[in-house]
Amino acid sequence: MLKRTLIGLIKSFEQTGDRAKDPLLKSRYYKLSKEKAWEEIVSTLKKMPGYKVLHAVESVGEIVMEKRTAFGRTMDITVHVIPTGLVTSAVDIYSASRGSLGDLGSNYRVILDIFRTLDKKLAAYKIDSP
Secondary structure, three states: OHHHHHHOOOOOEEEOOOOOOOHHHOOEEEOOOHHHHHHHHHHHHHOOOOEEEEEEEHHHOEEEEEEEOOOOOEEEEEEEEEEOOOOOEEEEEEEEEOOOOOOOOHHHHHHHHHHHHHHHHOHHHEEOOO
């Protein structure tokens, strides 16, 4: 965590993906069609305390959210639901803090929080990769 805080002194965003060096930031895969994954994910995100879903566009698989930090900064979060097959979907997240200073690792923690919530809700469908 110290490393993340130090990186966060200068970096004010974080994102997930298949090529992420940190295993906790790798894309998540679920054995669900895009439509079913979309329903489950949007409904789960809307219930997360402290987060506000601003809009969700199913046709492009994009959910835009925001979260206010304890220090009053606003974080913009975009969750992508990507179909990877007929019955598999991937989830990637991009989180950025507004303002010019670093985030002290808060975007990293937000992504882990969202993934933890989704992994718990969709545990029965989680797969390593398609």
